[in-house]
Amino acid sequence: MVFTDMFFLVAYTAMGLLIGSFLNVCIYRIPLKKSVVWPGSSCPKCGKPIKPYDNIPVLSWLILRGKCRFCKNPISAQYPFVELLTGAAFFACARTWGLNPPTFVNTVLLALLIVLVFTDYHHQILPNVLTIPGAVVGVALSPLQVFPFYSGVLEVKAAGLLGLDETPVAWPWLGALFGALFGGGLLLLVATLYKAVRRRDGLGMGDVKMMLMVGAFLGYRLALLTIFGGALLGTLVGVSLQVAGKATMQTKLAFGVFLGIAAAAALFWGLPFLDWYLRGPQK
Numbered sequence: 001m002v003f004t005d006m007f008f009l010v011a012y013t014a015m016g017l018l019i020g021s022f023l024n025v026c027i028y029r030i031p032l033k034k035s036v037v038w039p040g041s042s043c044p045k046c047g048k049p050i051k052p053y054d055n056i057p058v059l060s061w062l063i064l065r066g067k068c069r070f071c072k073n074p075i076s077a078q079y080p081f082v083e084l085l086t087g088a089a090f091f092a093c094a095r096t097w098g099l100n101p102p103t104f105v106n107t108v109l110l111a112l113l114i115v116l117v118f119t120d121y122h123h124q125i126l127p128n129v130l131t132i133p134g135a136v137v138g139v140a141l142s143p144l145q146v147f148p149f150y151s152g153v154l155e156v157k158a159a160g161l162l163g164l165d166e167t168p169v170a171w172p173w174l175g176a177l178f179g180a181l182f183g184g185g186l187l188l189l190v191a192t193l194y195k196a197v198r199r200r201d202g203l204g205m206g207d208v209k210m211m212l213m214v215g216a217f218l219g220y221r222l223a224l225l226t227i228f229g230g231a232l233l234g235t236l237v238g239v240s241l242q243v244a245g246k247a248t249m250q251t252k253l254a255f256g257v258f259l260g261i262a263a264a265a266a267l268f269w270g271l272p273f274l275d276w277y278l279r280g281p282q283k
Contacts (some may be wrong), residue, residue, distance in 0.1 A: 009094050016090025016107070017057035020083035023111060027082065027118045030127050041052035046071035057083040058253045078118070086114060089264075096268065102146035104266060108137065109217045113260040116210060120256035126206030131213050135180050138216025145217075176216050183215025184208050190227075207255050214260030221274060222266040229262030230255065 007110045009256040025038050028044070041050040048070040054060045068075060089110040097103040120126050125262035187208045194202035215223035234253055 005098065008099050011090065012094040012103070013087050013091040016087040017083050019090070019111060020114075021055065021057050021079075021084030023086055023115050024079050024082050026115045027122075030115070030129065031119055031123045031125060043071060043073070043075075045066045045073040057087070059096070069176040082114065086111065089114070092268065097146055100146070101144035105141045105144050105148075105217070108141070109134075109214075109267065110264060112213065113263055117257050117260035120206070120254040120260075124204075124252070124254050126210050126256045128206075128209065130207070131206065131209035134213035135184075135209070135216045138213055139173060139176040139180060142172040142216070144170065145176075175219055179215035179217075179219035179223055180212045181215070182220035183227070184212030186224065187211045187227060203255060207259065210259055211254055217262065218266060218270070222263075225266045225270050225274065226259060226263045229265060230259040233262060234258040236262065 022036070025041060029036050037050075041055055042048060043050065045068060048068070048194075051069075054064065054069055058080045061075060064075070066075050066077065067073065074227075090107050093103045093107045093110070097106070112130055116126050116130055187203065191201070191203035191205075191208065203273055211223060211227065214226055218226070237258070238247060238251070238253055241251070244250070247253075
C-alpha cells in the first residue's frame with residue numbers, strides 16, 4: 001500500500017508538470033483567441049516549431065539555459081515556473097486526498113485557477129471560455145468532492161421548491177449551484193454598490209464569473225472566504241505598492257490574481273480555519 005501511494009504521488013506530480021506545459025500554451029494563446037491544440041508549440045520570437053526533446057517540462061528550459069535553440073532569444077522563466085507550480089498543485093492534491101475522486105476534481109479547479117491568474121496578471125481579462133464552463137464542471141463534479149459544502153437545510157428547501165424528493169442524493173448539486181450563485185452574486189452586489197457610490201467600475205464581470213466557478217467547486221462558505229481573502233490580499237499589495245511609490249489610489253490591480261490565490265488557500269485550509277474561527281476562544 002505504501003509503495004502504491006508513493007508511486008501514485010510521483011506519477012501524479014509528473015503528470016502535473018506535463019499539464020503545466022499545456023497550461024502555458026493556454027495562458028499565451030487564449031487571450032489571443034488562438035487554438036490551444038493546433039499548431040504545435042513554437043518559439044514566440046522566431047516561430048520555429050519546438051522539438052519534443054526541447055519541450056520537456058522544466059528540464060528543457062534548464063538545458064537550453066532559458067533560450068530558444070534556434071534564435072537564442074530568451075524564453076521567459078514563467079514557463080518553468082508555471083510547470084513547477086502545476087506540479088506542486090497536483091502533488092498537494094494527491095498528498096491530501098490520495099487516489100480518490102477529490103484529487104482529480106480539485107486539480108481541475110487549480111489548473112483553471114493557474115491559467116486565470118496568469119492571464120489576468122498579463123492582460124487584465126478572465127476569459128469566459130474558462131470561467132463559465134468551469135462553473136458547469138464544478139457543479140457537475142460536486143458529488144465527487146471530499147467535503148460537504150452544503151448545509152442540508154438550504155438544499156431541502158431548494159429540493160421542495162423544485163419538486164424533488166427531500167433526499168441527500170440531490171444535495172451536492174444543489175449545494176454547488178447555490179455556492180456558484182452565492183459567490184458570483186455576492187461579488188456582483190459589491191461591484192454594483194461600488195459603481196453606485198464611486199461612479200466608476202471597480203470590478204469587472206470577469207471577476208464575478210470567476211467567483212461563479214469558485215463557488216461551484218468550493219461551496220458558499222469557502223466562496224465567501226475567498227472573496228474576503230482576495231480583498232485582504234489585494235488591499236495589502238495595493239497599500240505596499242503605494243508606500244513604495246509604484247502605484248496610486250487610481251491604479252487598477254488584477255483582482256482575479258488575488259481571488260485565485262485566495263481560492264487555492266481556501267481549498268486546502270479554508271474549512272479548518274472556519275472551524276477554528278467559529279469555535280472562538282477556548283477556555
